[in-house]
Amino acid sequence: MAAEKAEMDALKKECDGLRAQIEAARKAVNDGSMSAASSGVASVGRVQLKLRKTLKGHLAKIYAMHWSADSRQMVSASQDGKLLIWDCFTGNKLIAVPLKSAWVMSVAFAPSGNLVASGGLDNICTVYNIKAASPKTLRELDAHTGYLSCCRFLSDTEILTASGDTTCCLWDLETGKQKVIFTNHIGDCMSLALSPDTNTFISGACDSLAKLWDLREGACKQTFSGHTSDINAISFFPNGNAIITGSDDCQCKMYDLRADQEVICYQDTSLNAGVTSLALSSSGRLIFAGYDDFNCHIWDSLKGEKVGVLSGHDNRVSCTGVPADGMGVCTGSWDSFLKLWN
Amino acid sequence: MSSKMQSSSSIVQARRTVQQLRIEASIERIKVSKASSELMRYCGEHAKNDPLLMGIPASENPFKDKKPCTVL
Numbered sequence: 001m002a003a004e005k006a007e008m009d010a011l012k013k014e015c016d017g018l019r020a021q022i023e024a025a026r027k028a029v030n031d032g033s034m035s036a037a038s039s040g041v042a043s044v045g046r047v048q049l050k051l052r053k054t055l056k057g058h059l060a061k062i063y064a065m066h067w068s069a070d071s072r073q074m075v076s077a078s079q080d081g082k083l084l085i086w087d088c089f090t091g092n093k094l095i096a097v098p099l100k101s102a103w104v105m106s107v108a109f110a111p112s113g114n115l116v117a118s119g120g121l122d123n124i125c126t127v128y129n130i131k132a133a134s135p136k137t138l139r140e141l142d143a144h145t146g147y148l149s150c151c152r153f154l155s156d157t158e159i160l161t162a163s164g165d166t167t168c169c170l171w172d173l174e175t176g177k178q179k180v181i182f183t184n185h186i187g188d189c190m191s192l193a194l195s196p197d198t199n200t201f202i203s204g205a206c207d208s209l210a211k212l213w214d215l216r217e218g219a220c221k222q223t224f225s226g227h228t229s230d231i232n233a234i235s236f237f238p239n240g241n242a243i244i245t246g247s248d249d250c251q252c253k254m255y256d257l258r259a260d261q262e263v264i265c266y267q268d269t270s271l272n273a274g275v276t277s278l279a280l281s282s283s284g285r286l287i288f289a290g291y292d293d294f295n296c297h298i299w300d301s302l303k304g305e306k307v308g309v310l311s312g313h314d315n316r317v318s319c320t321g322v323p324a325d326g327m328g329v330c331t332g333s334w335d336s337f338l339k340l341w342n
Numbered sequence: 343m344s345s346k347m348q349s350s351s352s353i354v355q356a357r358r359t360v361q362q363l364r365i366e367a368s369i370e371r372i373k374v375s376k377a378s379s380e381l382m383r384y385c386g387e388h389a390k391n392d393p394l395l396m397g398i399p400a401s402e403n404p405f406k407d408k409k410p411c412t413v414l
Binding site for chain 1: 357364371376379
């Protein structure tokens with residue numbers, strides 16, 4: 001018992017020492033703020049996007065949406081128990097996928113366009129082949145012990161999931177088995193994003209931390225703190241060197257991966273609503289963040305200023321996405337509609 | 343769970359935390375000023391190809407509803 005207590009004390013002391021070392025190392029490279037550095041950059045002015053289409057078809061709250069890699073099709077998920085695949089050029093619904101469980105929280109389009117995946121309070125990630133005559137369940141990935149909050153395909157054979165059981169998982173779709181389990185968060189994982197080079201991914205959780213993971217090794221490489229509540233949304237800056245997070249603490253933050261720290265905070269005293277979702281424009285200059293206040297606010301990512309707003313939803317904006325070609329923004333809401341803006 | 347098992351699992355947990363912190367402490371960091379300037383440069387280089395920054399001509403806008411034209 002005494003030996004164990006001695007070891008615990010030694011480990012605790014080493015922990016405290018390492019945390020202090022990390023803070024000191026971060027401080028040592030903190031030679032100036034991003035907002036100061038960007039004061040010389042030309043302002044983007046007021047960003048006024050127009051509502052181009054309202055997509056009607058869901059009968060209940062929309063929880064998630066994801067663009068296809070073709071920048072034309074998009075899949076949305078609603079707690080009406082359906083996934084809808086839309087042609088966003090025409091506004092037509094192409095395919096409806098009925099769900100076994102209506103309590104969906106996440107949806108993803110495979111890069112090939114052949115598959116979609118969804119999951120939620122059933123704790124299962126279900127993968128559907130949408131190229132079959134009618135949508136066919138390909139796999140039911142059932143091993144998480146908590147809700148499925150987010151899923152993203154790497155390819156038609158691998159998918160990443162984030163769960164309320166605090167883990168993320170890389171699955172092999174050919175076997176339906178878990179390949180790698182990512183454990184380190186101490187709160188529900190709420191969202192994940194793949195790096196542009198697909199070697200790493202980031203996760204945001206209810207422990208208010210964002211973590212960077214090596215996809216193949218399974219190791220957590222870096223941890224980013226600063227938020228004071230659940231991180232609901234996370235995304236990579238297009239060059240893969242920075243990440244943006246959105247939280248229930250009403251703030252978004254940008255963390256630079258190589259400086260290993262927060263470099264800018266996007267906050268406004270008039271904004272008292274949690275951030276539910278976010279997406280970046282193709283250059284990374286604009287951040288589209290969906291809030292509980294029914295709006296999607298637009299931020300200048302370099303200067304940290306609010307530069308516009310997408311208003312029109314009658315309830316919380318639950319999901320936001322910019323297609324790969326950067327030609328617009330899609331917002332989805334608890335009001336059951338999706339809106340396309342550019 | 344006996345208290346002996348509880349303290350063992352706390353030790354295992356603490357060892358894992360130390361191991362994780364060692365990984366995170368060991369990375370190389372660049373200066374924030376260098377990181378900022380590279381992010382700014384990326385935005386600058388890609389701004390002209392960002393449709394949401396530059397605006398999209400109506401004729402090339404895939405999401406805009408095409409209204410029928412009437413010849414008067």
